[in-house]
Amino acid sequence: SGSVRDAFYDVLRTHGITTIFGNPGSNELPLLKRVPDDFRYVLALHEGVAVGLADGFAQASGVPSVVNLHAAAGTGNAMGNLTNTQSGHVPVVVTSGQQSRRYAALNALLTNVDAPQLARPLVKWSTEPLRAQDVPLAVSKGILLAAAAPAGPVYVSIPLDDWDRDADPAALRLLTGRAVHGAPVAAEGPLRALAERLGTAANPVLVLGPDVDNEAGWTGAVRLADRLRLPVWVAPSPSRCPFPTRHPSFQGLLPAGVGTVADRLAGHDLVAVFGAAVFRYHEAVGGDFLPAGTDLCCVTADPDEAARAPMGTAVVGDPSDALTRVAQHVPQRTQQRTPVDHAPPADAGGPPFTAEAILDAVDEAKDDDTVVVLEWTSADMIWDRLDLTRPGSLYFPASGGLGWGLPAAVGVQLADPARRVIALIGDGALQYTVSGLWTAAQHRVPVVFVVPRNEEYAALKQFTELMDAPDTPGLDLPGMDVVGLATSYGVPAVRVDSLSSFGTELRRALADDGPRLIEVPERRIRV
Numbered sequence: 087s088g089s090v091r092d093a094f095y096d097v098l099r100t101h102g103i104t105t106i107f108g109n110p111g112s113n114e115l116p117l118l119k120r121v122p123d124d125f126r127y128v129l130a131l132h133e134g135v136a137v138g139l140a141d142g143f144a145q146a147s148g149v150p151s152v153v154n155l156h157a158a159a160g161t162g163n164a165m166g167n168l169t170n171t172q173s174g175h176v177p178v179v180v181t182s183g184q185q186s187r188r189y190a191a192l193n194a195l196l197t198n199v200d201a202p203q204l205a206r207p208l209v210k211w212s213t214e215p216l217r218a219q220d221v222p223l224a225v226s227k228g229i230l231l232a233a234a235a236p237a238g239p240v241y242v243s244i245p246l247d248d249w250d251r252d253a254d255p256a257a258l259r260l261l262t263g264r265a266v267h268g269a270p271v272a273a274e275g276p277l278r279a280l281a282e283r284l285g286t287a288a289n290p291v292l293v294l295g296p297d298v299d300n301e302a303g304w305t306g307a308v309r310l311a312d313r314l315r316l317p318v319w320v321a322p323s324p325s326r327c328p329f330p331t332r333h334p335s336f337q338g339l340l341p342a343g344v345g346t347v348a349d350r351l352a353g354h355d356l357v358a359v360f361g362a363a364v365f366r367y368h369e370a371v372g373g374d375f376l377p378a379g380t381d382l383c384c385v386t387a388d389p390d391e392a393a394r395a396p397m398g399t400a401v402v403g404d405p406s407d408a409l410t411r412v413a414q415h416v417p418q419r420t421q422q423r424t425p426v427d428h429a430p431p432a433d434a435g436g437p438p439f440t441a442e443a444i445l446d447a448v449d450e451a452k453d454d455d456t457v458v459v460l461e462w463t464s465a466d467m468i469w470d471r472l473d474l475t476r477p478g479s480l481y482f483p484a485s486g487g488l489g490w491g492l493p494a495a496v497g498v499q500l501a502d503p504a505r506r507v508i509a510l511i512g513d514g515a516l517q518y519t520v521s522g523l524w525t526a527a528q529h530r531v532p533v534v535f536v537v538p539r540n541e542e543y544a545a546l547k548q549f550t551e552l553m554d555a556p557d558t559p560g561l562d563l564p565g566m567d568v569v570g571l572a573t574s575y576g577v578p579a580v581r582v583d584s585l586s587s588f589g590t591e592l593r594r595a596l597a598d599d600g601p602r603l604i605e606v607p608e609r610r611i612r613v
């Protein structure tokens with residue numbers, strides 16, 4: 087013992103990390119040739135799958151996860167899902183195998199040229215240690231920095247001939263005792279001022295983002311909403327569900343256009359935002375950021391989010407902690423709120439079925455503990471039809487990059503077997519990281535994959551209308567057998583042709599201890 091490899095595994099153990107997600111090349115074999123018995127290596131057949139798995143695993147476990155990728159080619163394949171990991175503030179430590187120092191100097195095959203630069207725009211920190219003895223320190227810093235608010239991915243490139251070098255035993259003893267505690271909380275003054283303004287505002291509104299989707303955030307948000315009888319919206323382009331969807335204060339999901347957001351906030355003199363960037367717009371529509379007479383204050387742990395917002399004031403600090411503290415200093419209002427109905431009756435016709443009918447059938451089959459991972463862009467504005475009652479119930483790709491949902495669902499289920507995962511994956515989104523089905527089958531991860539098949543990129547057809555691009559090619563997906571695709575990867579699959587059989591298959595899958603896929607014919611949109 088005493089090698090850099092042993093020290094690497096010791097550092098991971100220190101932080102409770104004993105799973106490595108990855109896809110290997112020859113550069114990585116010196117690390118993987120002796121994976122200790124208390125570790126498991128989860129093979130992904132594409133590096134996008136590896137990062138998706140690690141992202142879901144980190145979000146559901148609350149512990150940083152570790153990925154090991156193959157040089158530049160592997161890192162390149164991982165970049166798509168790294169955009170989601172970065173946008174989602176998810177602590178993932180990406181390690182990649184570098185060619186030996188001697189060969190890298192020659193740009194020999196499998197050299198990751200200028201490795202730290204490759205990942206840089208998508209990670210908090212990117213490095214390739216100068217000495218083999220620095221590798222354990224870099225990995226230790228990477229784990230601690232990835233988890234430090236605002237959390238996010240880091241990248242460590244490690245030359246293949248470092249692993250068998252002698253580690254520095256004295257340094258390692260110090261490293262394996264390291265910990266960084268706590269997250270920056272907002273100063274008392276600005277929070278008291280916000281509570282004051284909320285208490286005196288004529289018609290304040292609460293907007294919540296993904297970073298308050300946790301026990302403290304839900305408790306604080308419900309308490310604040312109840313005390314002030316506040317209407318509550320979910321911030322645009324949500325990657326998580328931060329508030330109970332059947333609560334009388336719940337208003338729904340804010341759209342993702344500048345003008346359309348301003349329209350929803352019209353009439354409110356104060357907008358209080360917790361745990362969201364202001365805002366993650368998407369639809370190319372014009373308009374003012376805020377209606378006249380409306381002011382905004384946001385609380386975020388991310389100084390960049392605080393500084394880049396185009397309007398209002400910001401308070402930097404843990405937004406979940408802030409919700410609880412602000413709730414303690416606002417008056418108790420008494421007017422009643424009438425709940426908004428988010429699930430108007432769906433068209434019970436079909437097949438093919440409407441997105442609403444498919445969502446309602448999933449809601450019928452699931453229970454309070456079920457987790458829904460949704461990467462189905464026909465439903466990204468209507469998932470609040472689902473009755474979600476507790477934190478960690480809904481995940482969506484945070485940067486909108488497709489190919490995240492399927493592996494992330496497997497990662498979430500691996501991290502928390504007690505909460506069954508239903509993955510709603512569009513037939514288009516499915517294609518980006520479909521090989522993740524093989525990893526689910528190999529590890530018998532009992533995700534229920536539901537694939538609404540409308541044989542098109544429906545979301546983009548809707549955008550062609552919005553962006554006046556009527557004759558766009560490449561938006562139809564004919565001629566693929568989703569059931570055959572899943573079966574080929576070892577996941578039992580079935581195509582359903584009625585909502586009742588869909589319900590039966592959902593319940594059968596939820597009772598199974600392995601993955602299953604259900605293809606549901608989804609009605610095409612008409613443009």
Ligand SMILES: Cc1ncc(Cn2c(C)c(CCOP(=O)(O)OP(=O)(O)O)sc2=O)c(N)n1
Nearest residue numbers: 463464486487488512513514515542543544545
């Ligand atoms: C990696 C990647 N590539 C392309 C897109 C662009 N894109 C694409 C291709 C969409 C269509 C998805 O089709 P789907 O079948 O998954 O779902 P719907 O038919 O319900 O829209 S939505 C969208 O933003 C993307 N978001 N991410």
Ligand SMILES: [Ca+2]
Nearest residue numbers: 512513514542
């Ligand atoms: Ca589709």
